[in-house]
Amino acid sequence: MASTTETKQKKMLILKSADNDEFEIEESVGVQSETIKNLVEDGFTFVPLPNVYTKALIKIIDYLKKHANKTDSNDEEIKTFDKDFVNTTFDDLFELVSAANYLHISCLMNMLCQTIADRIKDKSPEAVRKIFHINCDYTPEEEAKIRKANAQAFEGQFDESLD
Amino acid sequence: MQPAEVLNGENIEGKQENSKSNEQEILVCFDLVSTILSRLPVKSLLRFRSISKSWLALIGSPEFIKYHLSLSTNKNKDYTNHKVMLRIAQPELNLKDYSVMDEPNLDYQMKSSVRKYKKLPDFETKSSNDGHFIYGFGYDEIHDDYKIMRIFSNKGRLHDFQEINMYSLRNNS
Numbered sequence: 001m002a003s004t005t006e007t008k009q010k011k012m013l014i015l016k017s018a019d020n021d022e023f024e025i026e027e028s029v030g031v032q033s034e035t036i037k038n039l040v041e042d043g044f045t046f047v048p049l050p051n052v053y054t055k056a057l058i059k060i061i062d063y064l065k066k067h068a069n070k071t072d073s074n075d076e077e078i079k080t081f082d083k084d085f086v087n088t089t090f091d092d093l094f095e096l097v098s099a100a101n102y103l104h105i106s107c108l109m110n111m112l113c114q115t116i117a118d119r120i121k122d123k124s125p126e127a128v129r130k131i132f133h134i135n136c137d138y139t140p141e142e143e144a145k146i147r148k149a150n151a152q153a154f155e156g157q158f159d160e161s162l163d
Numbered sequence: 164m165q166p167a168e169v170l171n172g173e174n175i176e177g178k179q180e181n182s183k184s185n186e187q188e189i190l191v192c193f194d195l196v197s198t199i200l201s202r203l204p205v206k207s208l209l210r211f212r213s214i215s216k217s218w219l220a221l222i223g224s225p226e227f228i229k230y231h232l233s234l235s236t237n238k239n240k241d242y243t244n245h246k247v248m249l250r251i252a253q254p255e256l257n258l259k260d261y262s263v264m265d266e267p268n269l270d271y272q273m274k275s276s277v278r279k280y281k282k283l284p285d286f287e288t289k290s291s292n293d294g295h296f297i298y299g300f301g302y303d304e305i306h307d308d309y310k311i312m313r314i315f316s317n318k319g320r321l322h323d324f325q326e327i328n329m330y331s332l333r334n335n336s
Contacts, residue, residue: 094191101195109198117202125213132191137216146213153209 014046015061017054025061029068034104049103056092056099059085063108086115089163090131124158131162197221201231 011027013036030047031037039047049057066081086093093116100108120128129136136143147154191199200208200222208231212219221227311330 097195097199098191101198113195113199114202116199121203121207125210128211129214132196132214134215134218136214138213143213146219150209150212153206158210 012045013040015057016046016048017052017057018050019054021054021057023057023061025064026068029061029064032064032068032105034106035102051102052099053095056095059096060099060103060105060108064105067107082111086111090116090119122159124160127158127160127162193217193221197227197230201227201234 012024013027013030015023015025015030015036017023027040027045031040036047052060063081063085066078070078088096093112097109097112097116100112120131123131128134138146196218200211200218203211208222212222
């Protein structure tokens, strides 16, 4: 009698990316995403993700698999994994953070936002503009005024690199 | 709970449409930007006010300041000045070296971490000038308000006070 419950098959989900690739994952892995969890609770096993592209989805599935198997013994291994995970370009990080936000995976959101913040905190405003693809909408006079009003924050050297 | 929702709870649906329309160029929608910026130290935030008008508006908004404060408090309980600060000042009131206040004399200006100033109303005092003032400045979490308290005491003896004034930033009174 006990054996019948043990041989119970793992429940699977299919995730479909915005560019129509399908990925099969275990339900227990997927439900770390609040968005997926809500759909699973409503009985869905096929989950279209119109805001998440394949490239980001592959990385996120990796992350979810790794973190689903979290135990006390593999703590270091997960830390190393996380460090590698965020070691990428800003554009990749932005795509991942948008996906993590849409999927409501709060631990991943926290990690990505903190990583981006840590990487831009010592940068110059010019570098940050390029990284975030922002056009400066100040006139030179307005910008000079803002800089003057916050002169203390402009003391010292800033990182001009874009990575 | 998702940080983005905390800042912009009503805009979850709209945001999804936004990210769909930006397929070509990777743009981070604005409430995600605020979630990221809320993790920056104050000095970086002051510098990044010069990035664009929308960043300036975001960094100065009360919601952002409050969220930034709640994050930095959670991260490091000793980091923010949540406790009431007290200081004894002579009647000439030189508060220059004090991190939260600026300007001597009776037109105090309060200075938060984003360096916005607010002129405080004149405290009226009936007392003569040979006593001491004790000032307290603190954040009232329950009412989400900053308050300044002034105690006037004769000869600096706290138990001998004659007057207490309380100023609330929210009510400006």
